[in-house]
Amino acid sequence: MPKVVDSIARRRELxxxxxxxxxxxxxxxxxxxEVAREAGVSTGSLRHYFGSQxxxxxxxxxxxxxHIEERLAALEVPADRLPAARAVFAELLPLDEERQAENEVWVAFTARSLVEPELRELSNEAYxxxxxxxxxxxAPLLPEAAADTxxxxxxxxxxxxxxxxxHGAMHPEQATADHLLAVLDHHLHQVSATG
Amino acid sequence: MPKVVDSIARRRELxxxxxxxxxxxxxxxxxxxEVAREAGVSTGSLRHYFGSQxxxxxxxxxxxxxHIEERLAALEVPADRLPAARAVFAELLPLDEERQAENEVWVAFTARSLVEPELRELSNEAYxxxxxxxxxxxAPLLPEAAADTxxxxxxxxxxxxxxxxxHGAMHPEQATADHLLAVLDHHLHQVSATG
DNA sequence: TTAAAACTAGCACAGCTGTGCTATAAAGAG
DNA sequence: CTCTTTATAGCACAGCTGTGCTAGTTTTAA
Incomplete structure (x- = not known):
């Protein structure tokens, strides 16, 4: 295994x-x-993997x-249109601990991207x-609808x-997985019913 | 004019x-x-009005x-149910420069409230x-609907x-006032039509 | 084994941070 | 006028910040 692979693995850990x-x-x-302390390394070591903060x-x-794209790529999308849409969009919601954690982190980075051009690029890309x-x-839920609809x-x-x-990030007690899924299902059902 | 009034006015300026x-x-x-510099005062003076950061x-x-509540209080709400809902909810969207500014600030504070208990209280209150x-x-748009609906x-x-x-904060070029209002109108129309 | 590359540790510098403190100026009350 | 409150300014302290730097250590290559 060439060292570069371990190197990017280390970067991921950090x-x-x-x-x-x-x-x-x-x-x-x-x-x-603080990050170096959390990772259990020295600042000099951290700086070896990342030239700047x-x-x-x-x-x-x-x-x-x-991580989000990996999860989406691993998703087995149902054949029917509505279950397919539900599966994809449910995957994007913070329904379990792992996605909650990444969602909170994403919210924090998104807010900072308002004033940090380098993060703004990533935010725009994801957007x-x-x-x-x-x-x-x-679109498949609205087969007869006009393009602008x-x-x-x-x-x-x-x-x-x-x-x-x-809401999942800010109020996890109220925005539970059941709640989030219920709102999503209600919405998708209504959209596909009117289309 | 007692000095306490000027004092809270000064706090608002700061x-x-x-x-x-x-x-x-x-x-x-x-x-x-930085805030003192922006306000054109010294840190000591700022600290006279606020005991801590x-x-x-x-x-x-x-x-x-x-500010949001003042705007809502000043709103003349139409009598009809749908225009009333539209007026109220449109007021909450960042449709002009003033509301865009406050919305961006709100997003920043909300993100920090994830880890600052004192701000979290305010966030929960607003929520x-x-x-x-x-x-x-x-509710008036759905007169016949069940409570859980x-x-x-x-x-x-x-x-x-x-x-x-x-979206208004992160992508103001795409989330224009027209766009935000169009989505709101579409949603309210569909909700009231199905109810 | 030897030489080079990759990695890790930790210190030093200049700069910014929140807050406590004192000193001065302005304003209002008696 | 005098005295007290309010306001403003700015310095001092201890602590954290990003980054540059050097010195070891480990790993890899030849």
Whole structure:
């Protein structure tokens, strides 16, 4: 195994230490020293893998996107249109601990991306992909609808998903997995019924 | 005019300096010194009005809630159910520069409230009030529906509004006022049509 | 075995942080 | 006027920050 593979594995471990600090103490506390401490290494060692703090943060944020895409790629999508849409969009909701953790981290990075251009790029990229996914899986539910109706429904679902994700992060006691799924199911059912 | 009135007016001015810094540089850059610089005062003077930084931040976040409630209180709500709901919920969207600014600040504070208990209280308070408002103004659109259906629709609208607000903050080029209003109108129309 | 590459540790620097403190100026009350 | 409260300014302290740097250590290659 060439060393470069271990190297990126190590980078992933360090990025997950970022996640833990972000979740526990917030993004503003994710200093180089604190992340190194969380990962159990020295700052010099951390700096060997990431030339700067912002490089570390960009990598940590990008890792969230990669995890989500890996889960989506591993998903067995049902053949029927409505169960297919449900399966895909349910996968994006913070329904279990792993996705809750990544969702909280994502919310923190997203907020910072408002003022950090390097993170903003990643946010925009994810935004575009999610928007496209909404269009792709909602369109089959509206076979007779006009193009701009499909577009409108995609935007509505897009906003709904982001809103549910925020609620899942901010109020996990109330936005339980059952709750999130119930709202999603209700919405998809109504959309496919009117289309 | 007693001095206490000027005092809270001064606190509001300083809190708005917080807003400007948060919007320009992010919440993590809103240090005591930076806010004082933005407001054109010394740190000692700032500290005379706010005994600690967290007191300043709590006040600045609470001021966002107060501004929103002032706007809602000043709103002339139409008599008809659907226009009434539209007027209220449109008021909550970041449709103009003022609301965009406050919305961005709110998003930043909300994200930090994930790890700051003092801000979390305010976030929860706002969450509860917004949820109640959704119930109040959505229920008349569904006169024949069961209670849990009304509840479900309120939750769906609640998530949609938060999602639209996030999109308005993160992607103002695409989430224009027209776009946000179109999605809101489409949703309210469909809810009231099926109810 | 030897040389090079990769890794780890930790210190040093300059700069920013929140907060406590004192000193000065302004304003209002008696 | 004087006295007290309010307001403002700015310094000092201890502590954390990102990053550059050097010195060891381990691993890999030849």
């Amino acid at each position: 990025a997950q230490a970022v996640w833990r600090v972000v979740r526990r103490d917030g993004l503003e506390r994710a200093s180089v020293r 912002s490089e570390l943060m960009v990598f940590a944020m990008r890792l969230v996107i990669e 575009g992909r999610l928007r496209a996914a909404c269009r792709k899986w909602v 499909v577009e409108m429904e995609a935007e509505r679902l897009f906003a709904l998903l982001d809103g549910l994700a925020v | 809190a708005q300096a917080v807003w400007r810094v948060v919007r320009r540089d992010g919440l993590e850059r809103a240090s005591v010194r 967290s007191e300043l931040m709590v006040f600045a976040m609470r001021l966002v809630i107060e 509860g009030r917004l949820r109640a408002a959704c119930r109040k103004w959505v 009304v509840e479900m629709e309120a939750e769906r609208l609640f998530a949609l509004l938060d999602g639209l607000a996030v």
